[in-house]
Amino acid sequence: MSTAVSEILDEPKTPAVGRKRSDFVYYGLRNKKLVFGLGLELLLVLFAIIGPMLAKYGPQTLTGAQLHHPGGTYWLGTDSLGEDVYSQLANGIRESYLVGALGAVSAAVVGMTLGFTAGWRGGILDEVLQMVTNIIVMLPSLVLLVVIGSYLNSRSVLFEGVFIGLTTWPWVARAVRAQTFSLRSREFVEMAKLSGKRPLEIIVRDIAPNMASYLFLVVILLFGSSMLLAASYDFLGLGPSNTVSLGWMMNQATQNAALLYREWWWFVPPGAVLTAMVAALLVANVGLDEVFNPKLRQQ
Amino acid sequence: MSVSVQNLSVAYRSRRGDVTAVDNVSFALADGEIMGLAGESGSGKSTLGNALVYLDQRMKATGGTVTVDGRELPIADTRAMRPLRMTEVSLVPQYAMSALPPTRKIGKLMTDLLKSHRVGDQRAVMTELKRRLELIGLREDVLDKYSFELSGGMRQRVTIIMSTLLNPSLLIADEVTSALDVSTQRAVGEMLLEFRDRGFVKSVITITHDLAILAQIADSIAIMYAGRLAERASTDAIVNSPLHPYTQALIASLPEVGVRHDQVTLTGIPGRPPSLVSPPAGCRFRERCPFAFDKCTQTPPFVEIEPGHTVACWKASDERGAAAGRAGQEQAV
Numbered sequence: 001m002s003t004a005v006s007e008i009l010d011e012p013k014t015p016a017v018g019r020k021r022s023d024f025v026y027y028g029l030r031n032k033k034l035v036f037g038l039g040l041e042l043l044l045v046l047f048a049i050i051g052p053m054l055a056k057y058g059p060q061t062l063t064g065a066q067l068h069h070p071g072g073t074y075w076l077g078t079d080s081l082g083e084d085v086y087s088q089l090a091n092g093i094r095e096s097y098l099v100g101a102l103g104a105v106s107a108a109v110v111g112m113t114l115g116f117t118a119g120w121r122g123g124i125l126d127e128v129l130q131m132v133t134n135i136i137v138m139l140p141s142l143v144l145l146v147v148i149g150s151y152l153n154s155r156s157v158l159f160e161g162v163f164i165g166l167t168t169w170p171w172v173a174r175a176v177r178a179q180t181f182s183l184r185s186r187e188f189v190e191m192a193k194l195s196g197k198r199p200l201e202i203i204v205r206d207i208a209p210n211m212a213s214y215l216f217l218v219v220i221l222l223f224g225s226s227m228l229l230a231a232s233y234d235f236l237g238l239g240p241s242n243t244v245s246l247g248w249m250m251n252q253a254t255q256n257a258a259l260l261y262r263e264w265w266w267f268v269p270p271g272a273v274l275t276a277m278v279a280a281l282l283v284a285n286v287g288l289d290e291v292f293n294p295k296l297r298q299q
Numbered sequence: 300m301s302v303s304v305q306n307l308s309v310a311y312r313s314r315r316g317d318v319t320a321v322d323n324v325s326f327a328l329a330d331g332e333i334m335g336l337a338g339e340s341g342s343g344k345s346t347l348g349n350a351l352v353y354l355d356q357r358m359k360a361t362g363g364t365v366t367v368d369g370r371e372l373p374i375a376d377t378r379a380m381r382p383l384r385m386t387e388v389s390l391v392p393q394y395a396m397s398a399l400p401p402t403r404k405i406g407k408l409m410t411d412l413l414k415s416h417r418v419g420d421q422r423a424v425m426t427e428l429k430r431r432l433e434l435i436g437l438r439e440d441v442l443d444k445y446s447f448e449l450s451g452g453m454r455q456r457v458t459i460i461m462s463t464l465l466n467p468s469l470l471i472a473d474e475v476t477s478a479l480d481v482s483t484q485r486a487v488g489e490m491l492l493e494f495r496d497r498g499f500v501k502s503v504i505t506i507t508h509d510l511a512i513l514a515q516i517a518d519s520i521a522i523m524y525a526g527r528l529a530e531r532a533s534t535d536a537i538v539n540s541p542l543h544p545y546t547q548a549l550i551a552s553l554p555e556v557g558v559r560h561d562q563v564t565l566t567g568i569p570g571r572p573p574s575l576v577s578p579p580a581g582c583r584f585r586e587r588c589p590f591a592f593d594k595c596t597q598t599p600p601f602v603e604i605e606p607g608h609t610v611a612c613w614k615a616s617d618e619r620g621a622a623a624g625r626a627g628q629e630q631a632v
Binding site for chain 1: 353355381385386398399401402411412458461
């Protein structure tokens with residue numbers, strides 16, 4: 001966008017542009033929470049990409065060695081069926097990220113669409129959308145998942161991600177609606193109407209940028225909570241069929257009484273990695289908040 | 300006649316029924332004319348100005364037509380009006396100083412506007428924009444700034460530049476000079492003149508309650524009272540020989556140069572304007588008018604009693620009618 005402006009203006013970029021851009025980078029790089037959180041998260045993402053390629057066995061390949069301790073051949077040991085825990089972990093992380101991203105994106109899309117619509121239009125439409133939002137908030141998603149799941153032959157990762165998205169969007173919708181409500185009566189929005197802009201243009205160009213940092217943070221939070229939700233569904237055995245995930249690993253470990261027999265290599269890695277994935281996101285989120293919000297910045 | 304407003308009525312929806320804030324207003328503007336629209340708070344001047352560009356959800360047009368350059372504006376249809384805003388009619392709002400979004404740079408704002416109106420040759424418009432910025436003494440680098448980096452006066456001027464960027468036929472400037480210091484007021488007034496002279500806008504309606512600024516820049520003045528036009532004439536006629544008792548009282552209430560007001564008390568107009576929820580029948584100024592007589596219980600017509608001088612007052616039209624009757628007949632022959 002800004003390149004378009006400077007192209008049209010046909011002038012060299014003034015320092016003002018660079019200064020504004022690097023403002024976030026400047027404070028971002030100096031924020032320890034952000035650097036730590038984002039760094040850890042990036043490492044984990046990298047592992048999710050590379051990890052499965054390094055695995056010597058498939059996640060559900062029977063290696064023949066059952067309940068092997070971690071060591072040279074089986075980096076993180078094997079489970080009671082003789083499946084490689086490392087391979088399961090690496091694939092599980094990938095699965096978690098996938099579900100998290102799916103959940104966050106679908107919740108953000110639905111929540112923002114409904115939030116912006118309700119906030120912008122107001123009136124009856126707003127009442128109706130608010131009612132729908134409140135109903136969705138009150139729905140017990142676990143029960144819903146059991147009911148829907150019983151009608152499906154097999155549950156996919158896509159289904160789980162979208163299901164999580166479609167049950168968590170109300171929080172986004174509510175906040176976006178409230179913000180839109182207060183922004184739409186601001187003078188610059190009136191001016192945008194006076195200048196003949198279409199409603200969609202006004203929402204995208206005049207209203208949304210004013211809550212960009214909030215929207216960004218919300219997506220990150222949704223990402224983390226989607227991964228947690230997915231893990232708990234998987235742990236309860238309601239997750240995708242025929243895939244390996246962190247929650248499923250813990251489910252298997254519990255079912256085979258790994259806790260009782262102190263087979264720690266079976267359940268500690270998935271739990272620890274999941275905690276790290278979500279905690280890193282939350283720490284990065286706090287850091288980002290400080291970077292975006294000048295009042296929280298420490299010089 | 301580049302702009303013609305015929306019998307325009309605009310009402311606000313309210314729980315107690317429609318409140319007609321602009322009642323049967325007619326006037327016309329020639330090409331290049333700057334008309335001042337004056338009146339006290341609540342007289343409907345801003346409503347009139349807004350109605351020509353954007354009727355919000357609370358407002359509705361209850362009658363009348365608006366023609367700009369021989370083309371009727373669909374003012375009641377907000378969707379059909381969209382492409383005409385800023386290209387045919389444009390409004391500089393009362394809050395011009397805070398009309399720029401805080402999250403977009405001025406230059407981006409301008410290109411947004413061009414995109415919304417699907418302007419083909421953006422480069423040409425942006426070159427023209429830079430020329431205009433220079434013209435009013437703003438540097439090009441304001442385009443790379445956010446609105447909060449500019450002073451109030453600069454923001455006001457940027458808003459005016461933005462409103463006139465697409466060369467509208469009619470510009471409505473709503474209180475653009477209030478909330479500015481006197482020298483900036485003058486600069487903004489001259490900017491409007493300059494824009495008119497250079498043809499950036501064809502005609503201008505400036506809405507204000509500041510008659511002094513109108514005397515400087517307006518070619519003609521319309522006085523509005525309680526939703527209706529009371530008088531419309533050239534600036535000279537309004538200032539020096541007003542006919543409507545309201546205009547007379549308004550002019551008389553202005554302080555005069557050289558008069559020390561520790562001895563002479565400034566007089567206002569006694570009473571208050573009528574409520575528009577249930578306006579009184581007849582002339583709306585009747586209650587406060589020192590000259591009111593029986594006939595004033597009927598609504599006075601808004602008639603041209605001298606060429607270019609239109610008044611809605613029984614007293615003025617009766618007096619002048621008798622005197623000008625002969626002259627009028629001679630002219631007719």
